[in-house]
Amino acid sequence: xxxxxxxxxxxxxxxxxxxxxxxxxxxxxxxxxxxxxxxxxxxxxxxxxxxxxxxxxxxxxxxxxxxxxxxxxxxxxxxxxxxxxxxxxxxxxxxxxxxxxxxxxxxxxxxxxxxxxxxxxxxxxxxxxxxxxxxxxxxxxxxxxxxxxxxxxxxxxxxxxxxxxxxxxxxxxxxxxxxxxxxxxxxxxxxxxxxxxxxxxxxxxxxxxxxxxxxxxxxxx
Amino acid sequence: xxxxxxxxxxxxxxxxxxxxxxxxxxxxxxxxxxxxxxxxxxxxxxxxxxxxxxxxxxxxxxxxxxxxxxxxxxxxxxxxxxxxxxxxxxxxxxxxxxxxxxxxxxxxxxxxxxxxxxxxxxxxxxxxxxxxxxxxxxxxxxxxxxxxxxxxxxxxxxxxxxxxxxxxxxxxxxxxxxxxxxxxxxxxxxxxxxxxxxxxxxxxxxxxxxxxxxxxxxxxxxxxxxxxxxxxxxxxxxxxxxxxxxxxxxxxxxxxxxxxxxxxxxxxxxxxxxxxxx
Amino acid sequence: xxxxxxxxxxxxxxxxxxxxxxxxxxxxxxxxxxxxxxxxxxxxxxxxxxxxxxxxxxxxxxxxxxxxxxxxxxxxxxxxxxxxxxxxxxxxxxxxxxxxxxxxxxxxxxxxxxxxxxxxxxxxxxxxxxxxxxxxxxxxxxxxxxxxxxxxxxxxxxxxxxxxxxxxxxxxxxxxxxxxxxxxxxxxxxxxxxxxxxxxxxxxxxxxxxxxxxxxxxxxxxxxxxxxxxxxxxxxxxxxxxxxxxxxxxxx
Numbered sequence: 001x002x003x004x005x006x007x008x009x010x011x012x013x014x015x016x017x018x019x020x021x022x023x024x025x026x027x028x029x030x031x032x033x034x035x036x037x038x039x040x041x042x043x044x045x046x047x048x049x050x051x052x053x054x055x056x057x058x059x060x061x062x063x064x065x066x067x068x069x070x071x072x073x074x075x076x077x078x079x080x081x082x083x084x085x086x087x088x089x090x091x092x093x094x095x096x097x098x099x100x101x102x103x104x105x106x107x108x109x110x111x112x113x114x115x116x117x118x119x120x121x122x123x124x125x126x127x128x129x130x131x132x133x134x135x136x137x138x139x140x141x142x143x144x145x146x147x148x149x150x151x152x153x154x155x156x157x158x159x160x161x162x163x164x165x166x167x168x169x170x171x172x173x174x175x176x177x178x179x180x181x182x183x184x185x186x187x188x189x190x191x192x193x194x195x196x197x198x199x200x201x202x203x204x205x206x207x208x209x210x211x212x213x214x215x216x217x218x219x220x221x
Numbered sequence: 222x223x224x225x226x227x228x229x230x231x232x233x234x235x236x237x238x239x240x241x242x243x244x245x246x247x248x249x250x251x252x253x254x255x256x257x258x259x260x261x262x263x264x265x266x267x268x269x270x271x272x273x274x275x276x277x278x279x280x281x282x283x284x285x286x287x288x289x290x291x292x293x294x295x296x297x298x299x300x301x302x303x304x305x306x307x308x309x310x311x312x313x314x315x316x317x318x319x320x321x322x323x324x325x326x327x328x329x330x331x332x333x334x335x336x337x338x339x340x341x342x343x344x345x346x347x348x349x350x351x352x353x354x355x356x357x358x359x360x361x362x363x364x365x366x367x368x369x370x371x372x373x374x375x376x377x378x379x380x381x382x383x384x385x386x387x388x389x390x391x392x393x394x395x396x397x398x399x400x401x402x403x404x405x406x407x408x409x410x411x412x413x414x415x416x417x418x419x420x421x422x423x424x425x426x427x428x429x430x431x432x433x434x435x436x437x438x439x440x441x442x443x444x445x446x447x448x449x450x451x452x453x454x455x456x457x458x459x460x461x462x463x464x465x466x467x468x469x470x471x472x473x474x475x476x477x478x479x480x481x482x483x484x485x486x487x488x489x490x491x492x493x494x495x496x497x498x499x
Numbered sequence: 500x501x502x503x504x505x506x507x508x509x510x511x512x513x514x515x516x517x518x519x520x521x522x523x524x525x526x527x528x529x530x531x532x533x534x535x536x537x538x539x540x541x542x543x544x545x546x547x548x549x550x551x552x553x554x555x556x557x558x559x560x561x562x563x564x565x566x567x568x569x570x571x572x573x574x575x576x577x578x579x580x581x582x583x584x585x586x587x588x589x590x591x592x593x594x595x596x597x598x599x600x601x602x603x604x605x606x607x608x609x610x611x612x613x614x615x616x617x618x619x620x621x622x623x624x625x626x627x628x629x630x631x632x633x634x635x636x637x638x639x640x641x642x643x644x645x646x647x648x649x650x651x652x653x654x655x656x657x658x659x660x661x662x663x664x665x666x667x668x669x670x671x672x673x674x675x676x677x678x679x680x681x682x683x684x685x686x687x688x689x690x691x692x693x694x695x696x697x698x699x700x701x702x703x704x705x706x707x708x709x710x711x712x713x714x715x716x717x718x719x720x721x722x723x724x725x726x727x728x729x730x731x732x733x734x735x736x737x738x739x740x741x742x743x744x745x746x747x748x749x750x751x
Contacts, residue, residue, distance in 0.1 A: 003748045070707055072734045072746050208736030318557045385594040389657070392552060393608035393664055394584030403611060407598055 005069040009078060012061050016082050016089075019054045020135040022047060023092040027131050027191065030096035031124050034103065034184065037111045041100040051093035058086035074205075081205035085138055088194040088201075092131065095187045095194075102183050106176060110184070113177030118166050120185065123159045126152060127188045127195075134195040137202045149199035150213035156192040160185055254480070261477030264470040270478070274439035274450060278464035284475045286441045287455035291482075293442055294356055294435060294451055295425050298363035303417055306368045310375025310413070315401055317380075326376075332369035340365055341433035349434060354448040359435035363424045370423065374416025378409040411494050422486040426479060428453035452479045503528035503668060503698040504549060509563035511544050511553060518544045520722045522563070526715075531694035533713035533730070534702045537745065541722040542702045546670045549700065550586040551579040567668075584612075587666035591673040593653035595645030595660070602641040604656055608664040623663050631659035632689050651682025658689065669693060671701040675708065687712050706746055710734050718742045 026047040033040040062079045065071060071079055103110060114120060130152040137145035163185045167178065196213040204210050268283055275282030309329075313322050344362030349355070382405045390400040406413075431437070437454035438447075456475045462468035504526040511519035519541045526532050534542045547553040548561055551572060564571040572582045595604045603610070605624045614620060624641070628634040633655040637648070645656060654674060661669060671690070675683040690712050693699055703709050709716050710730060717727040718739075726733065726742040737743045744750055 005748070072706070072710065073737055073743050075747050076735060383594075385590060385592060386596065388552065388588075388590065389594045389596070389660075390607070390611070391555065392550065392583055392588035392590075393611070393660065394580050394582075395608070395611045396580050399611060404596065408596075 005065060005071060005075060008061065008065040008069065009075065012058065012065065012079070012082055015054060015058050015061060016086060017139055019051060019058065019086060019089045020138050022054070023051055023089040024131055024135045026051065026093050026096045028128060030099045031128060031188075034099050034110055035121070035124060037103070037109050039103070041097075041104050044097050044100045048090075048093035048097040051090045055086040055090040059083055077205050077208060081201040084201045085198050088134075088198050091194045092191060095191050099184060099187050102180055106180055108176050108180045110180055113173075113180050115170070115173075118170075118181065119159050119162055120181065123156065123163055123185060123188055126156045126159060127192050130156060130192050130195040134198040137199060141202060141206055143203050143206050146199035146203045146213065149195055153192055153196045153199075153213055156189065160189045160192075257473060257477045257480055260470065260473035261475075264474030265477065269471075269474055273441060274455060276439065277458070277462040277468055280467060284450075284452070284455055284471065284478065286439065286450040287452045287475060288478065289442055290356075290435070290438075290450040291425060291452045291479075293449065294359045294363060294431070295421060297356065297360035298367055298424060299417075299421055301360065302364040302367040302371060302420075305364075306371025306420075307375050307413060307417070309368070309372040310416075311379055311401065311406075313372065313376040314379035315405075326373075329369040329372050332365075333373065335366075336429075337366060337427050338429040338433075341430040344430055345433040352446050354434065354436035355446045356435060356442070356449050357445050359431050359449075359451070362430035362434045363427065366427060366430060367420045367424050370420040371417055374420065375409075375413050378412025378416060379405060381412060382408045415490050415494055418486050418490045422483045425483055425486075426453060428457060432457075452482075501528050502526060503568065504700075505564075505566040505569075506549075507564040507566065509545075509548060509561065509565060511541070511548055511561045512559065513544075513556065514558040518722050519548070519561075522724050524717060524724060524727055526698060526700060528698050529695060530714040531690060531699045531701060531712055532715045532717065533709035534700065534717045534719055535704070535706055535709050535745075536719035536725075537750075538704065539721075540719045542719050543672055545719065546588075546672060546700055546702055549668070550588055550670055551582050552588065554579070584608075584664055585666055586668040586670060587661035587664060588670045588672070589654070589657050589661055589674050592677050593650060593657050595648070595653050595656050597644060597646035599645055600642045601637050601645055601648070601656060604645040605659045605663050607660060612664075624659075627659040627663040628656075630662050630693075631655045632685065632692075633659055649682070651678050651685060654678060654682070654686060655689070658686075658693075666697070668698045668700065671699065673702055673704060676704070683708075706734075718745060720745070 026044060029040055029047075030044050032038075062083045065079060069075075102108070130149060133145055133149050133152060136142075137149060163181070167173075167181055170178075193214065199213045200211055203213075268281075270283055270288065271285045272281070272283035274284060274286050309325065313326055313329075316322050340362055344358050344365070348358035348361055352358070386404055386408060387400055390404045391397065395404075431451050431454055435451060435454070436448035437458065438450050440450070442449050452475055456472050456479070459468040459472035459475065502525040506522050506524040506526070509519055509522040510517065522545065534545060536542050544553060549565060549572075553559050553561060561573065563573075565573060567582070567585065571577070572579075595601075596607060599607060602621075602624050605627050606614075606620045609620060609623060625634060625638075628637065633652060636652060637643075637656075645653070648656060654677075658669075658674075674690075675686050678686065687708065690699060690701060694714065701709075701712065703712075713730050715728065716730045716733045718725045718733070718737075718741075720741060726737055726739045728738075732738075733742065734746060737746065
């Protein structure tokens with residue numbers, strides 16, 4: 001039986017999925033162009049601002065649904081989760097923009113700062129994977145995908161710490177490059193964090209349980 | 222002539238027919254009242270109402286004993302019939318579903334439609350043959366008539382008390398019997414009183430049972446085991462008189478008194494059960 | 500945390516109609532418990548079994564036990580009248596006695612059970628009307644007919660009447676469904692307050708009301724207890740799919 005609230009929920013989902021696609025695009029563009037030294041700053045900035053505007057729309061829609069339909073149980077969990085996820089997606093956009101900003105502000109060609117032992121490419125690919133998985137998880141509301149996010153998050157953490165170690169060990173590196181790399185991997189790690197928040201929100205939406213997907217800090221790092 | 226006009230005409234015809242039927246129905250009632258008043262009023266004066274009944278054809282006297290007789294017989298019948306009728310009615314309303322209730326209800330309904338002459342014969346066979354023509358026999362016969370009527374009207378009045386009111390009382394921890402006696406009865410008392418008064422009005426005018434039980438007389442009340450006069454019987458007697466010039470006006474006068482009594486009860490009932498606002 | 504009423508294997512019938520099936524429930528003392536479910540699920544029958552009003556309908560019967568403070572109210576020798584003095588009830592449509600004044604309505608339960616002391620009666624009437632948040636509105640008009648009050652006031656009058664006999668449990672059968680939103684809000688607030696000192700069980704078809712008012716909620720469907728737990732859990736994350744579907748409006 002279709003209910004009055006269903007129309008509102010549909011509109012909310014559509015907004016969110018739209019955000020998801022845009023967020024994934026934004027992150028991809030930003031990461032790819034960083035690695036290749038491309039100038040995409042303006043495009044990414046516009047997309048990031050769009051994501052912020054969309055997240056505000058999602059919030060407004062969610063509040064409207066609460067006020068009008070008094071959702072309970074699964075409906076209520078959808079509303080709460082989508083509000084959180086919208087914020088996380090807007091953070092994707094924000095970090096993507098921050099990354100393009102590194103090049104612009106510091107005037108550094110990132111390609112010059114890479115060295116073989118730094119697993120920065122691996123980190124970038126894992127983060128792209130986790131972002132993609134998170135968008136999929138939102139689209140399908142599948143908790144298996146949320147679990148996968150948790151696994152990738154652990155891997156991301158491992159590679160991140162490896163990068164840190166390698167950067168510390170490296171003697172012959174300019175300050176500019178050091179800062180560039182540090183900022184880059186830091187932003188990547190934060191993107192991954194938000195992906196795991198999304199995974200947690202999806203898990204809550206489906207099961208009603210609040211869990212933590214973030215990697216445990218291992219004692220050796 | 223479109224459909225609407227035809228319908229309007231049909232409408233008016235139906236309304237006029239209904240109106241006509243009503244007028245025709247009222248004609249006999251109105252004429253009875255008018256005739257009775259026109260012919261009876263001249264006969265009525267204080268002495269008519271208070272003096273003893275004269276022999277047929279004799280001038281003077283009145284219908285005093287008849288009025289007294291009716292009052293006594295109907296009074297005793299009520300004293301017997303009202304308590305029995307009311308409590309039976311309460312039983313039927315409160316224990317609606319029992320076998321006894323269904324049977325009793327059926328019998329009561331049949332009894333209310335029993336020909337009054339049959340009740341008269343019953344009264345004669347049972348009581349008059351034992352103790353003779355008497356006030357008691359008449360009172361019992363009238364009581365037998367009035368009990369089923371009061372039972373059913375009481376039952377209906379008690380049934381009208383909404384279940385919610387009973388439930389409210391029961392939920393307060395009031396025992397069932399107390400609920401019935403206090404809440405239900407005080408809520409139904411108007412209906413019960415109406416039923417009682419109207420049944421009394423009804424039996425005041427019954428002639429057949431009295432014919433076979435109190436026999437009638439010209440004299441004042443002489444004892445419970447003696448025959449006595451009563452309005453319907455006196456009216457009948459006067460109407461059978463060969464001296465119609467003298468006795469017919471008395472018959473009309475007695476009729477008017479009887480009708481006034483019954484009308485009076487009805488008016489009183491109406492007055493006390495009118496809708497009070499505020 | 501103790502249980503005022505424990506319902507064990509309760510079954511109820513109207514003739515051959517099996518209306519309640521194997522109900523097992525423990526009702527917390529001094530809390531508000533709501534019973535929700537679609538029409539005909541048996542919720543009214545359930546509370547009427549708690550104060551032995553169910554058996555007043557011809558052809559109605561029960562099996563199982565209902566323990567009040569540990570003692571079965573259906574055991575032989577228990578007088579239903581005493582049960583009903585300890586467990587009061589407020590009905591869906593306000594039903595003050597129209598032939599009695601406001602004062603007499605509240606005092607009805609006491610007077611009909613023999614209390615004659617006028618002073619005590621007056622004090623109890625005042626106390627009950629204050630508990631029912633009606634005193635301020637009627638204190639100058641205690642002699643007016645009970646039926647002359649507004650719907651919301653009448654219902655609070657019925658609550659005061661029920662409170663006057665000092666019950667331990669108050670059962671309410673959809674107490675607000677005949678009232679407008681403002682009156683409903685007043686009574687909902689009253690229910691929450693009463694829940695602090697009485698054990699309140701309320702039947703409602705308005706889920707939002709149960710969510711607002713109750714500490715615990717039970718979901719009944721076709722005579723069976725489907726789910727029972729604290730209200731937040733039921734409305735945020737019910738365990739049973741049927742409950743979920745009912746409260747989100749997917750059926751019923």
